[in-house]
Amino acid sequence: MGKKLWKSYDYILLLTIVAISIFGVILVGSSSVTGESSFASLFSSRTFVKQLLWVAFGLTGMVILSVIDYTEWQRFKIPLYLFSLALLILVIFKGSSAWGAQRWLAIGKFKLQPSEPAKIAIILTLSATMAKEGRSLERWKDLLVPIAHVGIPMIVIFLQPDLGTSLIFLAITGSILFVAGMRWLHMAVLSLVGAIGSVFAFLFLLKPYQKARLIIFQDPWQDPFGDGWQIIQSKVAIGSGQFWGRGLFRGTQTQLDFLPAKNTDFIFSVIGEELGFLGASLFLLVYVFLITRILKVGIEAKDTFGRYICVGVAAMFAFQLLVNVGMTISIMPVTGLPLPLVSYGGSSFLTTMISLGLVLSVAAHSDTSIF
Amino acid sequence: MNSPLWRIRLLRIVCVLILVVLIYNLFEIQIIEGEEWAHMADNNRFRHLIELAPRGRIYSADGVELAASVPTYTVALADEQNKNRREQTIVQLAGFLDMEPDAIREKLAKHQRKFEPAVIATDVDFETILLLEEYKHLMPSLVIQVVPQRYYPEKDLLPHPLGRVNKIDRRGVEGLERRWDEYLQGVDGFSVVQVNVENRPVGEPVNSTPAEPGHNLHLTIDTKLQRVAQESLRRVLKKLRDEGKSDHAWAGAVLVMDPNTGRILAMVTEPSFDNNHRYDKAWWAENIPADMPDWAKKLTDRTYQYRRPVGSTFKMVTGMAGLEYGVVTAREKIYAGGRTRINNQPVNDYGNAVFGNVDMRRALAVSSNIYFATVGSRLGSEKIYEYIEKFGMSRTQKNAGFDDIAQDEQVSSLDYRLGRTWVGGHTVQISYGQLNEFTVMQMGNYVSMLANGGIHYKPYMVEKITDYRGETVEFFEPVVLDQQDFSPENLKVIREGMQQSAARSPFLKGLPFAVAGKTGSAEHDRSSRKNMERWRDTHSWWVGYAPYDNPEIAIVVFMEYAGAGSRSIEVARDIIDYYFGLEE
Numbered sequence: 011m012g013k014k015l016w017k018s019y020d021y022i023l024l025l026t027i028v029a030i031s032i033f034g035v036i037l038v039g040s041s042s043v044t045g046e047s048s049f050a051s052l053f054s055s056r057t058f059v060k061q062l063l064w065v066a067f068g069l070t071g072m073v074i075l076s077v078i079d080y081t082e083w084q085r086f087k088i089p090l091y092l093f094s095l096a097l098l099i100l101v102i103f104k105g106s107s108a109w110g111a112q113r114w115l116a117i118g119k120f121k122l123q124p125s126e127p128a129k130i131a132i133i134l135t136l137s138a139t140m141a142k143e144g145r146s147l148e149r150w151k152d153l154l155v156p157i158a159h160v161g162i163p164m165i166v167i168f169l170q171p172d173l174g175t176s177l178i179f180l181a182i183t184g185s186i187l188f189v190a191g192m193r194w195l196h197m198a199v200l201s202l203v204g205a206i207g208s209v210f211a212f213l214f215l216l217k218p219y220q221k222a223r224l225i226i227f228q229d230p231w232q233d234p235f236g237d238g239w240q241i242i243q244s245k246v247a248i249g250s251g252q253f254w255g256r257g258l259f260r261g262t263q264t265q266l267d268f269l270p271a272k273n274t275d276f277i278f279s280v281i282g283e284e285l286g287f288l289g290a291s292l293f294l295l296v297y298v299f300l301i302t303r304i305l306k307v308g309i310e311a312k313d314t315f316g317r318y319i320c321v322g323v324a325a326m327f328a329f330q331l332l333v334n335v336g337m338t339i340s341i342m343p344v345t346g347l348p349l350p351l352v353s354y355g356g357s358s359f360l361t362t363m364i365s366l367g368l369v370l371s372v373a374a375h376s377d378t379s380i381f
Numbered sequence: 382m383n384s385p386l387w388r389i390r391l392l393r394i395v396c397v398l399i400l401v402v403l404i405y406n407l408f409e410i411q412i413i414e415g416e417e418w419a420h421m422a423d424n425n426r427f428r429h430l431i432e433l434a435p436r437g438r439i440y441s442a443d444g445v446e447l448a449a450s451v452p453t454y455t456v457a458l459a460d461e462q463n464k465n466r467r468e469q470t471i472v473q474l475a476g477f478l479d480m481e482p483d484a485i486r487e488k489l490a491k492h493q494r495k496f497e498p499a500v501i502a503t504d505v506d507f508e509t510i511l512l513l514e515e516y517k518h519l520m521p522s523l524v525i526q527v528v529p530q531r532y533y534p535e536k537d538l539l540p541h542p543l544g545r546v547n548k549i550d551r552r553g554v555e556g557l558e559r560r561w562d563e564y565l566q567g568v569d570g571f572s573v574v575q576v577n578v579e580n581r582p583v584g585e586p587v588n589s590t591p592a593e594p595g596h597n598l599h600l601t602i603d604t605k606l607q608r609v610a611q612e613s614l615r616r617v618l619k620k621l622r623d624e625g626k627s628d629h630a631w632a633g634a635v636l637v638m639d640p641n642t643g644r645i646l647a648m649v650t651e652p653s654f655d656n657n658h659r660y661d662k663a664w665w666a667e668n669i670p671a672d673m674p675d676w677a678k679k680l681t682d683r684t685y686q687y688r689r690p691v692g693s694t695f696k697m698v699t700g701m702a703g704l705e706y707g708v709v710t711a712r713e714k715i716y717a718g719g720r721t722r723i724n725n726q727p728v729n730d731y732g733n734a735v736f737g738n739v740d741m742r743r744a745l746a747v748s749s750n751i752y753f754a755t756v757g758s759r760l761g762s763e764k765i766y767e768y769i770e771k772f773g774m775s776r777t778q779k780n781a782g783f784d785d786i787a788q789d790e791q792v793s794s795l796d797y798r799l800g801r802t803w804v805g806g807h808t809v810q811i812s813y814g815q816l817n818e819f820t821v822m823q824m825g826n827y828v829s830m831l832a833n834g835g836i837h838y839k840p841y842m843v844e845k846i847t848d849y850r851g852e853t854v855e856f857f858e859p860v861v862l863d864q865q866d867f868s869p870e871n872l873k874v875i876r877e878g879m880q881q882s883a884a885r886s887p888f889l890k891g892l893p894f895a896v897a898g899k900t901g902s903a904e905h906d907r908s909s910r911k912n913m914e915r916w917r918d919t920h921s922w923w924v925g926y927a928p929y930d931n932p933e934i935a936i937v938v939f940m941e942y943a944g945a946g947s948r949s950i951e952v953a954r955d956i957i958d959y960y961f962g963l964e965e
Contacts, residue, residue: 249418287411298400
């Protein structure tokens, strides 16, 4: 760790991450305190205090991770991959269920969602694989290795079943392969196969509750007190925010518990209700700035491994933003994907921090000027 | 670096596209549809509750509460959209209220105004309410409403004039309750409470206007005098029945007024009833003598909703007209030979008694029909009707101007001229009080005018309106509707005749002051084709005032089908004794 590390460190990215995290933890507080809340009352909420600790812990971890040269991780490619795959398989047999899906592993008091660290593992290992000297994507068979690499854990997650997270894997893989120079023809053919496969999966593989949840967003009024409830309440919350919003801590949908999963999956509805169009748009602007900044780090990375890491992390963020926010405003199906950095949840926040720590490390070690 | 960087730049553009799509959709929901969603958010979280205003009270002049407002409890259910919770609440509530769950479901289905709770049960007893309060956490949509209802603490005192309040919409629908409804009603309050997703109210109401209790009415009625008059009338009627003097003496009315103001001090109708059980058949069956005939059981107020021939109590009208028009002088004596014919109409005095030559005073004292028939025939009907009008008793002067109680169509006196070919015999008959019919109220005003020298005060029973803090909202001074310039000499003759009439009654002996009065025994109009057995008994009337020198009260006693007018004087005596503190 020398002078040059601090010179090329991306302070703007760091500041953006810290800002969004603090904003997120306040919103988690606002939506966790029962009844009308205030800054002072936030500390009465265990959820808020826990998330605050996660944020502090996560930010510290991120900064520590950012000063370690990311290239070191290439060495742990195989054990990392196998370990995360093992965890994913374990959760199928030993996991706790929530809403009909096996997603959690209880480790003492801590509940781990293995699909979260698996995202990091896949970004790291796929990037390492693709960054190998001399790898080409010219021929069909060149795609076999990366597809198998991602496909195995993806199918395991799909079986949990966690459709949303398995789709993140698709976004991550697609983006990395795209940046790695995949041919347009291959992309077109694979997209077509994917589309046909999706229709097939929808018709024959999905459980009925998954199907219902997938299509209800198109017309939530078909089942306003069942599957449509969340979507309607979310739209009521966001819509009633109008331009200025109801004011922080003063959203009635949020504070009166009409909004389901308001501190996790539907945290954006709280933003929409309490901060209005103005606040929500500003938030989206900052969030998209964060993603493009990550991609900028990728552009300036000193090697392809670092670049692919950044692309994978950016893809993860972009996909989750689109799907999560899209879900709250009813243009995307309800998939149960959290909004990274903002939604309540330890494993999600830690995963996010690790991924950002890696990106910051790529930035910090991107110094192209040769000493 | 084997991959072109433009691919990453393309990804950055994709991110910006995502931003545009999301903001575009936000704009649509928050700006374009924002107001609709905000309205939905309000419907989500608000429950409208009405706080019903306690109805104003009605007090007597001596401060007795005649109509009170007591809380009753209504159990209602607020709108519950969660099917499971709704069903659970219905089943539980059905258990507490001892109802069928289906009955509750039906009531909910019929309920229209969704933002207001649907009434499930009214008049729920207090113990059930206590239980429900204890278990209401199990039924988040349960609303217990306090519904103030009317109660009449004095029960059978003044039930006819007080009237009735509709239990459902709590509007006054009869009597004083109806006439003064807008004052008594008050203004309902409301509150809007926030409810959470479980439909439970949270926090203080966001918006509330407390109910404003209705105004209070203060009547001119004196409850003790009212009670004395009522009990006396009831006692005398019963005595007449018990002694076999009249089998039909069941009903009647008493009116006591202040002749110098028009204030009504007592207005009694018999039979009376507990006003809390006005239409309660069981109560009537239990508390009213079994042998009372149906015609008597009517709820009609016999002081102002009822007209009857008044008999000889009318003779002061003919007398005043005769003296004022000079067709007779006070000293002129007319021969009353027991029976005669005037204008081709047979006229006889009571029992064909021969009174000989009688002047005005004596004619009043002995109540000579022949004397007043003669005076009437000299006057002609026009002039008699002119004096009917002067005394506020005409058909158009409904109840002499008394309008403190609403009626769909105010009862007025019966003008016998209408629709008939008038013959001289009719003039003779009306001269001593047959054919025409008047209300007790009109008779009260008439005798008051004789007492006060011709001032027609509007009879009234509502003196003051106060708000719930006790501040006076309106005060009603006596109103002079009309004033007749009767010659004092003529008036004096009539009054002396009345004084002599009263002096003849054994019921009025032993008083420390003189009393003026006149009896009347009025025959039912027998020209009607129906012929009821009770029509053979005359209506018993007495009108008068006391003391003779300085009138303080005017009294009308009317006993339906009770026989001779002299029988009514017993009731008048009880009133005079009480009013002037003369009881032993």
